[in-house]
Amino acid sequence: MASDRGWRLLLFGLLCVGALGQEQSREVWLQYNPGTLDTSVNVLHARAVGNGSTIHYVWSTLGTPAVLLIYSESETSQLRVNWSKLLSPEPQGALSVEPAASVRYATAILFTRIFEYQDVNNTANFSGTDEKYFYPPYDLSRLRWENANASVNATSLSANLTSDPSSFQNGSVSFRISAYSTAGRDTSSPRLRHTANCTKLEFLLAGIRPRGNNSRFALEMATVEQEGGKKMQSVRSIDDEYTPSVFEMMQLVPDAPNSSLARGFLQWKSVAYGSPNGTRADILPCQLYPLRPVNATFPAGSIAHAYFGDALGDAYNLEAFNISFGIADGDFYDKNQFLSWSALIGYGDPPRDSFSILVICIMAVALGTPLLLLIIGAIVVTAMRHKVYSNYEPIN
Amino acid sequence: MADDEDRETLLPGAAGSRKRDMAAICDPSRFAHRVVVLALMCFLGFGSYFCYDNPAALQTQVQADMKVNTADFMQLYAFYSWPNVVLCFFGGFLIDRVFGIRLGTIIFSLFVCVGQVIFATGALVNAFWLMEAGRLVFGIGGESLAVAQNTYAVSWFKGKELNLVFGLQLSMARVGSTVNMNVMGLVYSRIKDHMGAAGYSTLGVTLMIGAVTCIFSLICALVLGYLDKRAEKILDKEQGKTGEVIQLTDVKDFSLSLWLIFIICVCYYVAVFPFIGLGKVFFIEKFQFSPLQAGAINSVVYIISAPLSPVLGFMVDRVGKNIIWVMCAVVTTLASHLMLAFTFWNPWIAMSLLGISYSLLACALWPMVAFVVPEHQLGTAYGFMQSIQNLGLAIIAIVAGVILDASGYLFLEVFFSACLCMAIIAVVMLYFVNLLRGGDLNLSAWEREKLQKQAAIEAEKEQMRRRNSDWARIRPLSAFAVRVRYLSRLGAQLPEHYCSHLSSLAHRSVLK
Numbered sequence: 062m063a064s065d066r067g068w069r070l071l072l073f074g075l076l077c078v079g080a081l082g083q084e085q086s087r088e089v090w091l092q093y094n095p096g097t098l099d100t101s102v103n104v105l106h107a108r109a110v111g112n113g114s115t116i117h118y119v120w121s122t123l124g125t126p127a128v129l130l131i132y133s134e135s136e137t138s139q140l141r142v143n144w145s146k147l148l149s150p151e152p153q154g155a156l157s158v159e160p161a162a163s164v165r166y167a168t169a170i171l172f173t174r175i176f177e178y179q180d181v182n183n184t185a186n187f188s189g190t191d192e193k194y195f196y197p198p199y200d201l202s203r204l205r206w207e208n209a210n211a212s213v214n215a216t217s218l219s220a221n222l223t224s225d226p227s228s229f230q231n232g233s234v235s236f237r238i239s240a241y242s243t244a245g246r247d248t249s250s251p252r253l254r255h256t257a258n259c260t261k262l263e264f265l266l267a268g269i270r271p272r273g274n275n276s277r278f279a280l281e282m283a284t285v286e287q288e289g290g291k292k293m294q295s296v297r298s299i300d301d302e303y304t305p306s307v308f309e310m311m312q313l314v315p316d317a318p319n320s321s322l323a324r325g326f327l328q329w330k331s332v333a334y335g336s337p338n339g340t341r342a343d344i345l346p347c348q349l350y351p352l353r354p355v356n357a358t359f360p361a362g363s364i365a366h367a368y369f370g371d372a373l374g375d376a377y378n379l380e381a382f383n384i385s386f387g388i389a390d391g392d393f394y395d396k397n398q399f400l401s402w403s404a405l406i407g408y409g410d411p412p413r414d415s416f417s418i419l420v421i422c423i424m425a426v427a428l429g430t431p432l433l434l435l436i437i438g439a440i441v442v443t444a445m446r447h448k449v450y451s452n453y454e455p456i457n
Numbered sequence: 458m459a460d461d462e463d464r465e466t467l468l469p470g471a472a473g474s475r476k477r478d479m480a481a482i483c484d485p486s487r488f489a490h491r492v493v494v495l496a497l498m499c500f501l502g503f504g505s506y507f508c509y510d511n512p513a514a515l516q517t518q519v520q521a522d523m524k525v526n527t528a529d530f531m532q533l534y535a536f537y538s539w540p541n542v543v544l545c546f547f548g549g550f551l552i553d554r555v556f557g558i559r560l561g562t563i564i565f566s567l568f569v570c571v572g573q574v575i576f577a578t579g580a581l582v583n584a585f586w587l588m589e590a591g592r593l594v595f596g597i598g599g600e601s602l603a604v605a606q607n608t609y610a611v612s613w614f615k616g617k618e619l620n621l622v623f624g625l626q627l628s629m630a631r632v633g634s635t636v637n638m639n640v641m642g643l644v645y646s647r648i649k650d651h652m653g654a655a656g657y658s659t660l661g662v663t664l665m666i667g668a669v670t671c672i673f674s675l676i677c678a679l680v681l682g683y684l685d686k687r688a689e690k691i692l693d694k695e696q697g698k699t700g701e702v703i704q705l706t707d708v709k710d711f712s713l714s715l716w717l718i719f720i721i722c723v724c725y726y727v728a729v730f731p732f733i734g735l736g737k738v739f740f741i742e743k744f745q746f747s748p749l750q751a752g753a754i755n756s757v758v759y760i761i762s763a764p765l766s767p768v769l770g771f772m773v774d775r776v777g778k779n780i781i782w783v784m785c786a787v788v789t790t791l792a793s794h795l796m797l798a799f800t801f802w803n804p805w806i807a808m809s810l811l812g813i814s815y816s817l818l819a820c821a822l823w824p825m826v827a828f829v830v831p832e833h834q835l836g837t838a839y840g841f842m843q844s845i846q847n848l849g850l851a852i853i854a855i856v857a858g859v860i861l862d863a864s865g866y867l868f869l870e871v872f873f874s875a876c877l878c879m880a881i882i883a884v885v886m887l888y889f890v891n892l893l894r895g896g897d898l899n900l901s902a903w904e905r906e907k908l909q910k911q912a913a914i915e916a917e918k919e920q921m922r923r924r925n926s927d928w929a930r931i932r933p934l935s936a937f938a939v940r941v942r943y944l945s946r947l948g949a950q951l952p953e954h955y956c957s958h959l960s961s962l963a964h965r966s967v968l969k
Contacts, residue, residue: 299799305865306742341862342526390521390655420871427878431885438889445893 086243087111087257091220093213097144103209104147104364105220107240107260110136116408117158118260120238121364122206122222123147127171128262129156129368130325132408135163152367168315168325169285169365170406172264173381175199175234176279177272180393187279187385188350196272198281202363204228218242232269232398236262244412250339251330251403252303254414259328259407266400276394279385280402283355284313285365288323290378291352292316300414305341307332311349312411313382328411329404333386336397346388347402352380485688494613495622497681499629501562502606504674505569505599506633508667509537511576512592513734514641514752515663517741522660523585527735531858534734536589537596538851545843548601549699549836552608558697559682562605566678568598570671577668581661600847604699609681612697613688624767631763633670638737638756641667642748707837714829714896715838717887722822722846724880725787727853728794728873729815733758735857739797739866744804754808761812762819770820777902779828780891782821784884789814791877798870828897 087109094104105120115138119129131140138158147155158164178187179194205225212221223235239247244256255261266278284291294312301308309331315323329347336343356374366373373379386400387393394400405412481489512519512533520530552561572595579587606626614622645663649655652662688694733755740751773782793810796802823839830838853876860869891898897905 297801299801300867301743301865302868303865305861305863306738307865308743340526342520342524390517416867420868423871423875427875431878431881434882434885438885442889442892 085112085257087116089218089240089242089257091213091215091218091240093210093220095140096142099144099148100208100210102148103206103222104142105209105213105222105238106140107218107238108140109240109242109257109260111257115163116258118240118406119156119364119368120220120222120236122204122209123152123362123364124366125171125173125202125363126206126222126236127169127363127365128406129169129364130167130406130408131158131164131368132166132322132325133158133163134165135160138163147367152362153370154367156364156368165322166325166408167285167287167368169363169368170327171283171285171363171365172201172236172280173283174201174281175266176281176383176385177276178279179273180275180277180387183275183390183393185277185348185385185387185389185391187277187348187383199229199234201234204234226268230269230272233265233267234269235265235267237265238262246303247403250304250334251307251332253328253330253403253405254303254412255405256407256409256412258409259326259405259412261403261405263401263403266394268398269394270398271393271395274393274395277385277387278394278400279383281381281383283379283381284327284352285369285373286315286317286323286325286378286380287376288315288317288320288378290316290354290380293349293352293382296413298414300416302417302420303414304330304332306344307346310414314411324410325406325408326411327404327406329402333400333402335392335394336399337401339401343397345386345391345400348385350383350385352382355379355381485684485692491613491617494681494684495625497677497684498606498609498613498622499626501566501609501674501677501681502603502626502630503633504566504573504671505595505602506630507637507670508569508573508576508595509599510634510637510733511573511641511664511667513737513755514638515645515660516735516738517748518642518645518655518660518663519580522655522657523580523583523588525585526858527861528855528858529585531731531734531854532589533592534731534854535851536592537599538847538854540593540597541600541847542844542851544597544601545847546703546705546840548604549840550703551601552605553698558605558608558612559685562602562609562678563675563682565598565602565605566671566675568594569602570598570668570675572596572598573664573668573671577661577664579661580657580664583657608697608699609685612685612694627766628763631759634759635756637667638752638759639749642752702833702836703840704834704837707834708841710834711838711841712829714887714890714894714898715826717883717890718822718825718829719842719845720883721783721787721880721887722842723849724876724883725790725818725822726846727849728790728876728880729758729811730850731854731857732794732873734854735861735869740804743866744801746804754804757805757808758812758815761809762816765813765816766820769817773817773820773824775902777900777905779821779825780884780888780899782817783825784881784888786814786818786821787877787880787884790818791874791881794870794874794877798867798874825898 088111089107089109092106092108094100094102095106103120103122105118107118107120109116109118113134113136115133115136117129117131117133117138117140119131119140121127121129138160141157141159143155146152149155176187176198177196178190179196180186180190181194205228207223207225209220209222212219212223214220218240220238221235222238224233226233238260240260241255241257244254246252246254247261253261264280291313292315294314296310296312297308298310299308307330311329311331313327315325317323331347331349333345333347334343335345356379369377384402386402481487482493484490512530516530519525519533520527552558555561556564572591572593574591575594576588576591579585579589579591607623610619610622610626641663644666645659648662648666649659652659685696689696736755737748737751740746740754741748746754773779776782789810793807793814796807796810797804826838826842827835857869857872860872888899890896897908900908
């Protein structure tokens, strides 16, 4: 039985290696405020080209901070920004992708509010906490943002969108964005596995002065989907090699069985970290709460409004959901005044963790050697027995 | 006091007359009194067994309150093992030659007690190094106390209810471990409620409460010492001895088979004890058990092995074929580790399997030593085996903590599985070595019996031949005859060392 498992593992390992080899890569460009020198707003555009398609990721802190994912079946599609319209009070239609006919799918994630509540009994029960323990939520659309131009690194394909410390309790909310041209794995916790079809966002709450004792935070997000809505999937994996003691992966995927093109995803490990070290001791498990429909009238608008236009309210489904950070009897935010949560946003099949080559090798060697030894031993013993009998025949 | 003793020895008749007046419960020669002594003996080890797994039962709390990572946490187990790398050789010696059983027991109990108090104080003053020091002191006492406990048992119950006594002591040890696993978490949360918040002082108070069991055991040691002294006077019996002889130079004569047995022992136990030390949090994090459930499932290995050990021991006795049994045990353990690593199946299955295979291994592996070592080297062999086992446990405990922090549970389980695979390799090699050299390890019980009969016949023939011709005398014995002769010297098909009353077998690693 053990050997059987070993062979299967080995086979699986070889398949994985094969699959890795075939992994697609894309050419990626990261641009800040394309087409303007105005730095009063931040618009980051990542363009990932390859395999006959382009994935556009547009990040902006205009109004409600949001990320837009547009999948276009053309390697030459371009993002057009009408800046004067974008900066006007009615930005609808300021963003578009050309040729418009090549666009097959678009979705957006909006980061709407941050909740802070007092966890009196240290139960980390966000949904069950009484209303009176909640502080007024922070509306992210009201924050001022620093100029992100300096943080854009076109070679490592990363950028930071950071809020102005004076606008938020002396601390900052920031989104660290990384795009990838090939498949691989992050070096920092939670070491998510990515493909060229996704980008990573790291949500950071650093140095914010809690408004009371025992403060915990939760993040509210909203998602846009054209057909049906989104659904949440929990993928439990036995493999916690890269994120020790975290066995759950959460995915937000379109719930559109009729559309083969609706394949945008948001994927994250159910874990946040309470310190920049990102070790096992800093783990803050995160809890996801069910999706609920919301109406599209965001007071400040967002880049999603600029792309989807007025149809956002009618033709698209807007759903909001919360993620709370922390676990019963765990540390509170004020321990390190730090919180980091990472997620991947992308198009296609969400990446899946597989056993590392090291694990597969160890198992193969460990299970194979005793078997080999058994076989060799059996042969040697048979041979020696034979010899013994032929050499020492009784003399009569 | 000294006067009393003098009078006692001068007037043996007086003692005899007093004996007749005593109530049954006070008379050392009566069963009722022995029951009292038995109860004391059982509770003698309770404290040490209860406190040994305190860290495992409170892992999350220790790590949170003392702010240590898993590698540092596992140092608590490593520090228990370090002194025993050496002490395995000297426990028996200290009891026989230096302290005597009574004083020895009291001293070891004191070490256990003081160790636990230091351990708790370390938590109270938020000094992790002090906690480690406490575990070191605790380790010095703990393992030797188990030897003392067994020596007491032999001295009071030899030729009477000895097996039952061993069984009861073993059960008591298990009760201690199990109660600890299931209760310490509750105690902690009660104290937390009482003190308002969790913190190192909560942990310290909880561990201090654990120390009460050690004090209780110390009291048992004192009373037992008094009763033993009294019995010595009344019954004129000698102070108990372990009778252990350790000669380190014997190590160079150890055979390949014995070294293979050592490897099996180390590789197997390092995949069991450090795992149990880390188990509670594993079940909480991977299988989403509540802390209470996790404590219960983590103690299931101990619970299962309590009733199963005698049954399996009897079975292995009857059937023989020790290597095959060891093989079964190691493979089953590997299977249960693979289950825990690669599936989300209910861990009760895997842990029950682990409990069964663990008991089976103890029954089949330890007696094998007696087959490959001449009787006079047996003490050394067992001492050496435990010494390197403790060395292995200390090192692997730390390694396991490091692996867990860096690479998670899957990798840790893979590592444990790899250790078990090394044990399997050693078993396979042992099998072939035994086969090629014609050892007795894998004979079935009836073959052993047959060999003995043949040995008897052979010996008779040999005598005849010797009588008939002088020539026969100078002819060397065949390997077969030597082996048979050795077997016949062993007496019954199972050597007497098989009984766990050999003091070397009294160490925690074997008992547990």
